Amino acid sequence: MPGKxxxxxLVDDDxxxxxxxxxxxxxxxxxxxxxxxxxxxxxxSLIKETxxxxxxxxxxxxxxxxxxxxxxxxxxxxxxxxxLEQQYKExxxxxxxxxxxxxxxxxxxxxxxxxFRIANVLKKPLTSEKVKLVVREVFKAREPGK
Numbered sequence: 045m046p047g048k049x050x051x052x053x054l055v056d057d058d059x060x061x062x063x064x065x066x067x068x069x070x071x072x073x074x075x076x077x078x079x080x081x082x083x084x085x086x087x088x089s090l091i092k093e094t095x096x097x098x099x100x101x102x103x104x105x106x107x108x109x110x111x112x113x114x115x116x117x118x119x120x121x122x123x124x125x126x127x128l129e130q131q132y133k134e135x136x137x138x139x140x141x142x143x144x145x146x147x148x149x150x151x152x153x154x155x156x157x158x159x160f161r162i163a164n165v166l167k168k169p170l171t172s173e174k175v176k177l178v179v180r181e182v183f184k185a186r187e188p189g190k
Contacts, residue, residue: 049075055087056113083116084124125160
């Protein structure tokens with residue numbers, strides 16, 4: 045694998061999906077920390093906690109990855125993306141990587157996501173092959189001169 049993330053955030057209301065995705069990512073040893081959130085509001089709270097830490101403790105957005113579901117209660121994926129863009133625009137500009145992970149086949153949903161800084165859109169379930177593809181794309185895009 046070409047690189048490793050400081051943190052990965054899995055945002056999905058399905059506990060089983062989050063559990064298996066976390067196990068997959070732990071087995072692949074891709075991150076120092078893997079966090080789980082069951083909806084967008086919880087994910088924003090986790091991000092706020094990270095950002096409020098001192099700069100020495102704060103992981104660089106350049107090494108953070110979010111796998112985001114679209115359909116969730118409380119705050120769905122699109123609402124999360126809007127809030128993230130408003131509250132943490134700098135982190136997005138510094139390369140926070142967001143991958144939409146969805147079972148939706150609605151063209152309108154995927155078109156909505158294109159209005160945001162989404163690195164990739166993947167169909168569920170998450171597999172090691174899909175993760176490897178994302179990691180290669182993310183770190184290749186961050187090479188000097190790209």
